[in-house]
Amino acid sequence: MDYARFVQGLVKQRDAWPSQGVSLVLLVLDGLGDVRHPRFGYKTPLEVAQTPNLNDLAPRSALGRVMPVDYAVTPGSGPAHLGLFGYDPRDIEIGRGVLEALGLDMDVEGGDICVRANFCTMKGNVVVDRRAGRPEDKVSAEKVKLLQKAIPQIQDVKVTLKAGKSHRFAAVFHGPGLAEGVADTDPHEDGKPLHEPKATRPEAQKSARIIAEFQKRANEALAAHAPLNAILVRGVAEQPRLPGMEERYRLRSAAIATYPMYRGLAKLAGMKVLVTGESVDDEFATYSKTRGQYDFHFIHVKGTDMAGEDGNFDQKVTVIEEVDKALPGLLAQKPDVLAITGDHSTPCCMKLHSWHPVPLLLHSDRCEAGGQLRFTEETCARGTLGTFLSMYLMPMMLANAELIDKFGA
Amino acid sequence: MDYARFVQGLVKQRDAWPSQGVSLVLLVLDGLGDVRHPRFGYKTPLEVAQTPNLNDLAPRSALGRVMPVDYAVTPGSGPAHLGLFGYDPRDIEIGRGVLEALGLDMDVEGGDICVRANFCTMKGNVVVDRRAGRPEDKVSAEKVKLLQKAIPQIQDVKVTLKAGKSHRFAAVFHGPGLAEGVADTDPHEDGKPLHEPKATRPEAQKSARIIAEFQKRANEALAAHAPLNAILVRGVAEQPRLPGMEERYRLRSAAIATYPMYRGLAKLAGMKVLVTGESVDDEFATYSKTRGQYDFHFIHVKGTDMAGEDGNFDQKVTVIEEVDKALPGLLAQKPDVLAITGDHSTPCCMKLHSWHPVPLLLHSDRCEAGGQLRFTEETCARGTLGTFLSMYLMPMMLANAELIDKFGA
Numbered sequence: 001m002d003y004a005r006f007v008q009g010l011v012k013q014r015d016a017w018p019s020q021g022v023s024l025v026l027l028v029l030d031g032l033g034d035v036r037h038p039r040f041g042y043k044t045p046l047e048v049a050q051t052p053n054l055n056d057l058a059p060r061s062a063l064g065r066v067m068p069v070d071y072a073v074t075p076g077s078g079p080a081h082l083g084l085f086g087y088d089p090r091d092i093e094i095g096r097g098v099l100e101a102l103g104l105d106m107d108v109e110g111g112d113i114c115v116r117a118n119f120c121t122m123k124g125n126v127v128v129d130r131r132a133g134r135p136e137d138k139v140s141a142e143k144v145k146l147l148q149k150a151i152p153q154i155q156d157v158k159v160t161l162k163a164g165k166s167h168r169f170a171a172v173f174h175g176p177g178l179a180e181g182v183a184d185t186d187p188h189e190d191g192k193p194l195h196e197p198k199a200t201r202p203e204a205q206k207s208a209r210i211i212a213e214f215q216k217r218a219n220e221a222l223a224a225h226a227p228l229n230a231i232l233v234r235g236v237a238e239q240p241r242l243p244g245m246e247e248r249y250r251l252r253s254a255a256i257a258t259y260p261m262y263r264g265l266a267k268l269a270g271m272k273v274l275v276t277g278e279s280v281d282d283e284f285a286t287y288s289k290t291r292g293q294y295d296f297h298f299i300h301v302k303g304t305d306m307a308g309e310d311g312n313f314d315q316k317v318t319v320i321e322e323v324d325k326a327l328p329g330l331l332a333q334k335p336d337v338l339a340i341t342g343d344h345s346t347p348c349c350m351k352l353h354s355w356h357p358v359p360l361l362l363h364s365d366r367c368e369a370g371g372q373l374r375f376t377e378e379t380c381a382r383g384t385l386g387t388f389l390s391m392y393l394m395p396m397m398l399a400n401a402e403l404i405d406k407f408g409a
Numbered sequence: 410m411d412y413a414r415f416v417q418g419l420v421k422q423r424d425a426w427p428s429q430g431v432s433l434v435l436l437v438l439d440g441l442g443d444v445r446h447p448r449f450g451y452k453t454p455l456e457v458a459q460t461p462n463l464n465d466l467a468p469r470s471a472l473g474r475v476m477p478v479d480y481a482v483t484p485g486s487g488p489a490h491l492g493l494f495g496y497d498p499r500d501i502e503i504g505r506g507v508l509e510a511l512g513l514d515m516d517v518e519g520g521d522i523c524v525r526a527n528f529c530t531m532k533g534n535v536v537v538d539r540r541a542g543r544p545e546d547k548v549s550a551e552k553v554k555l556l557q558k559a560i561p562q563i564q565d566v567k568v569t570l571k572a573g574k575s576h577r578f579a580a581v582f583h584g585p586g587l588a589e590g591v592a593d594t595d596p597h598e599d600g601k602p603l604h605e606p607k608a609t610r611p612e613a614q615k616s617a618r619i620i621a622e623f624q625k626r627a628n629e630a631l632a633a634h635a636p637l638n639a640i641l642v643r644g645v646a647e648q649p650r651l652p653g654m655e656e657r658y659r660l661r662s663a664a665i666a667t668y669p670m671y672r673g674l675a676k677l678a679g680m681k682v683l684v685t686g687e688s689v690d691d692e693f694a695t696y697s698k699t700r701g702q703y704d705f706h707f708i709h710v711k712g713t714d715m716a717g718e719d720g721n722f723d724q725k726v727t728v729i730e731e732v733d734k735a736l737p738g739l740l741a742q743k744p745d746v747l748a749i750t751g752d753h754s755t756p757c758c759m760k761l762h763s764w765h766p767v768p769l770l771l772h773s774d775r776c777e778a779g780g781q782l783r784f785t786e787e788t789c790a791r792g793t794l795g796t797f798l799s800m801y802l803m804p805m806m807l808a809n810a811e812l813i814d815k816f817g818a
Contacts, residue, residue, distance in 0.1 A: 071805060
């Protein structure tokens with residue numbers, strides 16, 4: 001039983017949707033979940049934060065917990081968000097090159113090939129410094145511009161480059177017949193020659209030729225620019241072709257996120273990325289402005305995860321309080337379904353992503369309101385929704401908007 | 410998605426483990442779980458027992474329940490322990506012969522064939538008493554010695570025998586090309602001749618020949634020893650070849666158990682069986698002595714199950730209190746992760762193993778402490794860990810020691 005396909009077949013035709021339209025909002029506080037630890041007085045940030053607006057919403061909402069991937073598994077940001085977007089993250093691999101390109105806000109389509117690249121220094125045929133002396137951002141940005149001009153296209157494949165931090169940049173190859181399965185040209189240690197970008201499977205023959213040509217032309221273009229006189233390529237990855245929100249759920253969907261990685265993941269799921277400001281207030285204002293144009297908004301708040309990774313308990317509390325303070329602006333738009341959760345837990349005591357299930361608040365006119373007085377890890381653990389895999393959340397939100405047909409008569 | 414294989418691929422390489430090493434302890438109180446019953450004042454032994462040390466640990470621990478096999482399924486000791494050891498017990502069959510051999514503390518390796526055997530009395534070619542008049546243990550032990558001497562080997566197969574209770578003994582066949590699928594020679598009623606040990610599948614041809622030869626030579630050796638003048642063989646079973654703790658989790662693992670069956674099950678999972686004393690204190694002392702040599706200790710306490718099977722509520726309380734009293738000795742060793750649970754429930758009101766989920770306490774520096782004041786069936790049913798299949802517990806323990814890599818970036 002393929003759950004996703006099963007549910008997809010039950011989503012109501014749009015002409016059976018409410019005539020006034022619907023608004024589903026998935027508010028993701030990245031790394032929200034935490035655990036009680038003696039160092040922080042056996043309280044979690046959600047328990048310590050002053051959250052009058054969440055407190056008001058909690059008793060009228062259904063609480064529960066989502067588990068991003070499976071028991072005991074700690075997810076990266078990619079799998080964690082794909083789970084929230086309704087995919088089974090165990091079935092989808094997102095390579096390093098794709099994540100790098102998404103993180104640099106590059107446009108990537110299903111079937112494109114993405115790579116991470118370094119500027120490096122070569123002497124003769126040997127790589128003497130894999131990081132080209134760690135150049136300043138603006139130095140390597142100039143060289144990326146030079147490369148982009150020199151190599152706009154290879155055969156029928158469009159080449160797009162973007163500078164990253166220091167010696168790093170990313171490349172996206174767009175054209176027919178591309179596939180992942182190409183070895184790195186990066187020798188992974190200094191003092192060695194570049195490797196051949198060999199195809200590791202037959203489907204990747206063309207990609208291997210394109211990468212080889214890219215490597216060759218880049219080194220030619222940079223020959224006179226020591227110490228940035230060559231490049232090396234690694235993490236060659238194919239953007240998976242995923243069915244989008246509209247295909248699966250008939251939802252016209254939009255993403256509001258301040259960090260490129262999450263905008264990229266949303267694009268992967270077929271969402272339109274909206275322009276927004278830096279603060280939570282700005283993000284909620286963007287929702288308010290566009291509520292009528294989309295059926296589904298994904299809103300991403302990064303601060304909770306950053307505070308968790310820093311082990312900064314107080315900062316995590318502050319971000320939660322900031323969201324709480326901004327919440328009335330969002331609620332004023334009366335979304336039909338509002339889910340507030342995280343993509344994974346980032347406990348302050350661990351300074352890492354973790355496997356712990358993530359608190360979930362699901363509010364709608366039809367939710368199983370449990371009467372809990374607060375929204376915390378502990379009230380969610382005892383909530384009416386129980387604990388379930390993240391991939392079930394999207395269908396739950398649709399159901400709460402009465403967008404899923406009865407199964408059988 | 411094969412969960413076990415998925416997690417196996419995520420276990421960190423040992424060079425990424427904490428340099429000071431880790432200590433994971435799985436403390437199994439056999440048959441721990443119970444149910445409230447009017448006959449016992451609607452209290453369970455865990456609720457009645459005085460457990461100051463568990464009470465102290467509970468609020469700082471994550472509580473939940475493990476379900477040994479699946480909903481509504483009552484497990485035998487074999488599947489119940491395999492679940493706790495991280496296997497899916499539905500995929501593994503352990504035949505009667507293997508359990509008999511393990512229960513007699515015999516060495517059994519993957520691929521060996523084990524059988525249960527009886528001494529019996531024959532007249533002509535007819536079995537007149539399948540139990541040879543139920544001889545005393547020491548009488549049949551002598552005959553086993555005689556048989557072992559007469560039949561040390563059959564072709565390239567080593568034969569090892571061990572006496573059981575009364576007319577029962579077990580045999581282990583070790584050599585190449587053996588497989589289960591051999592019919593019993595036991596006619597299963599008196600007054601019938603022995604059956605042929607026919608192969609029921611092609612892979613078992615050699616095993617069938619070995620069993621036939623064993624049956625023939627045993628009867629020859631015993632011919633003058635009536636009423637123990639023949640044997641019959643049943644429950645021919647192959648020891649499954651299971652990947653061990655080290656292969657799956659990179660854990661150097663040891664077992665501390667006073668009953669042979671559990672030592673045998675631990676060996677099946679690739680654990681080193683440690684010499685220990687009879688009391689819980691002795692078992693915990695064995696842990697303390699060997700903490701630094703192993704990453705994982707399985708400690709088995711049998712008394713709770715025996716009391717449950719006897720319907721002896723007070724005795725079950727006593728065993729729980731004995732464990733509680735000994736607990737500080739174990740905690741003094743500061744295991745990184747401690748799980749206290751049972752392999753299954755054995756409710757006193759049923760005097761049987763049951764399908765009820767089993768209370769679980771999981772303590773670590775990164776656990777989802779729930780603040781519950783006691784460790785009982787009821788607090789566990791409302792615990793932060795929820796109720797899940799036993800096979801998820803090992804990965805949860807590894808995760809709590811940060812031994813599982815992040816999935817995706």
